[in-house]
Amino acid sequence: MNHLLTIGELEPAQIQQLLDLSEELEATGEQVLHGKNIGFVFEKPSLRTKIGTEVAINQLGGNAVQIEADLLLANGKAVPFTCRESLFDAMMNVSQWCDAIFARVYSHTTLEKMMKYGTIPVVNALCNLHHPMQALADLLTIQQNFGKEKKLNIAFVGDANNVAFSLFEIALQMGHSVSFGGPQQYSWDEEKLNYFSLLSVQFGGSFNSTTDPAEAVYNADIVYTDTFVSMGEEHLFDDKIRHFQPYQVNEKLFSAAKADAGFMHCLPAHRGIEVTDEVMDHPNSWVYQQAKNRKIVSKGVFAALLSDEYKPLFKPVAQPELTESLSK
Ligand code: CP
Numbered sequence: 001m002n003h004l005l006t007i008g009e010l011e012p013a014q015i016q017q018l019l020d021l022s023e024e025l026e027a028t029g030e031q032v033l034h035g036k037n038i039g040f041v042f043e044k045p046s047l048r049t050k051i052g053t054e055v056a057i058n059q060l061g062g063n064a065v066q067i068e069a070d071l072l073l074a075n076g077k078a079v080p081f082t083c084r085e086s087l088f089d090a091m092m093n094v095s096q097w098c099d100a101i102f103a104r105v106y107s108h109t110t111l112e113k114m115m116k117y118g119t120i121p122v123v124n125a126l127c128n129l130h131h132p133m134q135a136l137a138d139l140l141t142i143q144q145n146f147g148k149e150k151k152l153n154i155a156f157v158g159d160a161n162n163v164a165f166s167l168f169e170i171a172l173q174m175g176h177s178v179s180f181g182g183p184q185q186y187s188w189d190e191e192k193l194n195y196f197s198l199l200s201v202q203f204g205g206s207f208n209s210t211t212d213p214a215e216a217v218y219n220a221d222i223v224y225t226d227t228f229v230s231m232g233e234e235h236l237f238d239d240k241i242r243h244f245q246p247y248q249v250n251e252k253l254f255s256a257a258k259a260d261a262g263f264m265h266c267l268p269a270h271r272g273i274e275v276t277d278e279v280m281d282h283p284n285s286w287v288y289q290q291a292k293n294r295k296i297v298s299k300g301v302f303a304a305l306l307s308d309e310y311k312p313l314f315k316p317v318a319q320p321e322l323t324e325s326l327s328k
């Protein structure tokens with residue numbers, strides 16, 4: 001592993017090794033990032049990803065260096081008026097001082113450019129398409145509750161978004177079954193539906209997509225939801241709230257899953273919108289355990305990328321195809 005932009009870059013064995021390493025580092029307190037500096041660049045707000053990972057890096061003996069997003073990212077505006085220099089020049093500079101960069105961006109293409117322009121590992125702290133660090137923490141949470149062996153039915157009710165995409169990739173790769181319930185207007189395109197189906201066939205689970213929330217959660221071991229309106233699409237708020245209203249995870253919908261089902265949400269949650277208080281505060285709600293695990297999996301990822309001791313565990317993976325031309 002030399003970057004982490006998507007879950008699809010990892011093989012199932014690597015995913016499990018990363019989780020095992022994360023738990024081992026959390027238990028031993030081994031300081032494997034001594035002298036390493038990791039640049040944090042966040043174009044959007046963050047609580048869990050930023051603070052959880054900063055604490056992880058501190059606990060591993062490394063330093064998190066906060067870089068103002070405007071110094072690197074023009075956010076679609078013309079250089080040099082809102083951004084001081086090109087991303088190429090900024091990445092070449094950051095690569096002289098930092099050992100890796102942890103970036104939350106609007107566009108996945110920005111991460112691909114960072115990877116191409118810099119000479120240091122790039123880790124995706126969330127983009128419009130993926131949230132791999134969340135998915136790793138979610139799988140760890142699932143394994144802590146159900147063990148590593150049991151194959152589960154995971155229902156995701158809500159928006160076809162970045163969190164759902166990475167969750168489906170990791171869950172299907174580990175042989176679990178995924179059932180998605182959301183409105184047609186905001187569902188997956190044909191290509192993504194085919195991709196999830198292919199993963200399910202390849203790894204022995206199943207994939208189902210429906211517009212009926214009760215069908216999606218039927219027989220589920222886990223019910224997962226996320227905000228209906230992601231960062232950057234606030235202009236869609238009114239339309240989305242209208243379409244997603246039947247997909248709220250409330251007691252009635254949650255009780256249509258298995259009796260001992262767990263509830264998951266990446267957070268931040270909008271209580272009373274995508275989830276009710278009763279479900280958020282339910283004894284089987286694992287939302288704060290997920291948040292705790294955000295810190296723990298950051299340890300495994302940055303150790304695997306940067307520590308001489310653990311790097312050999314992970315063979316370099318093929319980098320994803322670049323999605324558009326990457327002029328400087
Ligand atoms: N779940 C998550 O990524 O939270 P933040 O946006 O607060 O980082």
Ligand code: NVA
Binds near residue numbers: 163229
């Ligand atoms: N889907 C949400 C996740 C936030 C952690 C967003 O992109 O805003």
